Amino acid sequence: MIRIEWGATGQDRVTGALIGESVGLLRDVTSGDAVVLDLSGVERADEGAVRLLAGLPPERWALVSCPRWLVLWVEQMRRV
Numbered sequence: 001m002i003r004i005e006w007g008a009t010g011q012d013r014v015t016g017a018l019i020g021e022s023v024g025l026l027r028d029v030t031s032g033d034a035v036v037l038d039l040s041g042v043e044r045a046d047e048g049a050v051r052l053l054a055g056l057p058p059e060r061w062a063l064v065s066c067p068r069w070l071v072l073w074v075e076q077m078r079r080v
Contacts, residue, residue, distance in 0.1 A: 004029055007036075011064075015041025018049035026052055030061065040065035045073070054078045 002016035002025055012029055014037065016022065026049055030037070037056075045053075050070070053063060054077035063074070 002026065003041075007038075011036035011038055013038040013041065015043075017043050018045040020046065023048045023052060030056055035060060036062045036064055038065050039063055039067070039070060042067060042070060045070060050074055050077050 002014055002018060002022040004025065005013040005015075007013065010033065012032070014026065014029065018026055023046070030052065037053075039053075050073045053070075054074045056063075063071075066074070
């Protein structure tokens with residue numbers, strides 16, 4: 001389960017586990033106008049969530065405060 005804090009400044013914060021049905025919520029978040037996604041509160045993620053994050057266009061989206069394990073996994077997915 002995830003929790004989304006909608007930021008007024010174009011930065012949304014995601015906390016919790018990005019697994020299962022939560023990936024659909026993440027997809028909804030990334031279809032909006034925010035340009036910064038704060039992932040500091042992410043505890044777990046599954047492959048679907050990581051593929052979604054890896055597919056975000058870097059010229060439009062910045063992933064900030066991302067746990068190191070998630071950064072490495074997203075980078076790996078971008079290379080595939």
